[in-house]
Amino acid sequence: MPKLWNETIEAHRRAVRDAILSTTAQLAAEHGVRSVTMSQIAEQVGIGRATLYKYFPDVEAILLAWHDRRITEHLEQLAEVRDQADGPGDRLEAVLRAFAHISRQTGAHNGTELGAFLHRDERVVRAQQQLHGMIRDLLAEGAQAGVFRDDVAPDELATYCLHALTAAAALPSEAATDRLVTVTLSGLRNGHSMPDGRGPAGRHEHHHGHHAGHPGH
Amino acid sequence: MPKLWNETIEAHRRAVRDAILSTTAQLAAEHGVRSVTMSQIAEQVGIGRATLYKYFPDVEAILLAWHDRRITEHLEQLAEVRDQADGPGDRLEAVLRAFAHISRQTGAHNGTELGAFLHRDERVVRAQQQLHGMIRDLLAEGAQAGVFRDDVAPDELATYCLHALTAAAALPSEAATDRLVTVTLSGLRNGHSMPDGRGPAGRHEHHHGHHAGHPGH
DNA sequence: TGACATAGTAGACAGTGTGTCTCGTAAAGT
């Protein structure tokens, strides 16, 4: 479909750009990142090779842009979910649940790996840090309220959360994903005695049912 | 060093093969998987390009072999750690702790990502499954003994464990890694009330200090 | 509507990596 000339010219460029990203991701998933070529992409998208070079300088850049787009989308979704819930505990749970479902649906390259091996790019790292920051802040807030454990830094707990939930990609069902969130959350809860008998055994946890359905993709 | 002719001829081939794997991994980590070339590898290793082709058919195969070697090594290490501990709870904890430290040291492509994007290979998947199986069995054993939660299938808990602990790669210290293991373990413990108020609140867990130092690499 | 900027195409080009040969050399195995 070389003739997808849309209304305005800017909309057209955006459409072509998106098509390039999607096609490249598909080819990469199908034949491996290493084998994707500019020629291949151009042919698959239905544009000339020279045209492709007017959008992106090389395959690396396309994969980077694709990754970037994904993370940005997810960030927006998660921020929305967060703002629809109230209280630190509920917010965190809602966000984590949404993140788990996103991971499951997309295949979870969210973590670190693809970015790590796809040559580290500052933008990607920064987007990753934003996500990490969001979780960390919710955890810190919740720890202050006594809902979450405070014997481990929120920073580290956030890392734990994000990685644990990428496991959703390997799970077979939505129900299993929900169970994963439950397990992950129970690692965060307050009220556990530590190996050395240190931890504050003061507050208690209170539960509440689910809510916050995961965002449709 | 084209002259690394070791004693026996088989030892030599093994040495060259290992050098190829290491060099390739290094180049991939340095410039990105996509940019690694056979010519580059041959030059870096110090052998002729044609010779390299007598060891591996292409870069993909080298990366696969490298990944394979890593996972195999780790499996052996973990099996050893497991057999040095007694009882389901202790064994699982020892294995998880070792796994976390390995993840931290190596950078943790253990998870799924590299393999997933590096074109799925049966061998790699199978090695991955072995690791998963080991954890799952320990969890099942422990659940029967009442040490771990039994409201979630061992299979799913194993997935949770492995992913959660790859977070170690992002942690700054050994101490932080230990804390991560603690948090992860507390997600596995029995005695939590579930959102629906189901779970058994029976037995308790006993702790004791570490042991089984992580295997030196 | 006409002028112009913008987006598109095809084809040519040198440069580089690929995968496969052959040939000559040198060391390991017997």
Place this chain on the structure above:
DNA sequence: ACTTTACGAGACACACTGTCTACTATGTCA
């Protein structure tokens, strides 16, 4: 000493890259 095995250098056709030059088609704006 004789054979096997491994290596390196060079040559080859082929594919992809990145850039450039025409030439065409469409949207934008006076």
